Amino acid sequence: MLALWSVPRAASTAFERMVIERGDHEVVDEPFSEHYYFGPRKVSPRFAEVRPEAEPSAILERLEAAARRGPVFVKDMASHVAGLASPAFAGRFSSAFLIRDPARSLPSLARMWPDFTDEEAGFEALAALVAHAEAAGQEPVVIDSDDLCRNPAGVVAAWCRRMGLRFDPAALSWAPGMRPEWRLWPDWYGVTSRSTGFLPPSDEPPALDGERVRAAYERCLPVYEALRARRLLAD
Secondary structure, eight states: OEEEEEOSSSSHHHHHHHHHHHOSSEEEEOHHHHHHHHSTTOSOOSOOOOOTTOOHHHHHHHHHHHHHHSOEEEEEEGGGGTTTOOHHHHTTSEEEEEEOOHHHHHHHHHHHOTTOOHHHHOHHHHHHHHHHHHHTTOOOEEEEHHHHHHOHHHHHHHHHHHHTOOOOGGGGBOOOSOOGGGTTOGGGOHHHHHOSBOOOOOOSOOOOOSHHHHHHHHHHHHHHHHHHTTBOOOO
16 A cells, blocks of 8 residues: 655645546545544544544455555545554554645645644654654655645656555546545645646745644754655656
């Protein structure tokens, strides 16, 4: 199974949309979010609903059953597996890790959920998952969202090389529209559903408005910088 673990608001859905366009993987969108927000042992109290089928072991069984049918690509937030991750867990996937400057990801997250938690911000969970992948004997593939969106052909080609995939430049553009893979979180995918490709990053200076955003930025920045120093370079 290929996986893309991300922080929120980092163009992970656009990356997923590119994989959908390739047409050579069954794409599963944020399966562990059901455990994190809705499962019988949910981590977050954000939603009252409980879904009995959202046990982590059942989610993994469904993914592995899909992988027996053919190639699978999973996109999820690292925070959704923060309590599950281990070297053994990481070793089930061939993973890439998507980061974004917290000066841009956190304000975008706050616009969706003004009460986001540190764990939902995602940076520490992502760094921990990178460490678990290393402990499992993998060389982590870290992608910076700004690099990806400025040079999608180069970064996606480099990712393909590391994952052992054929690079398909035709997959860098797509028809707009919502996708059935996005049924869990359609409210978060509006921009990508209207897009026809990766959108270049904004040149507008970021605004760190609000005490929660500023405090989270101070905590996340060193983690981001350490991960960015290891980022994948474009082909």
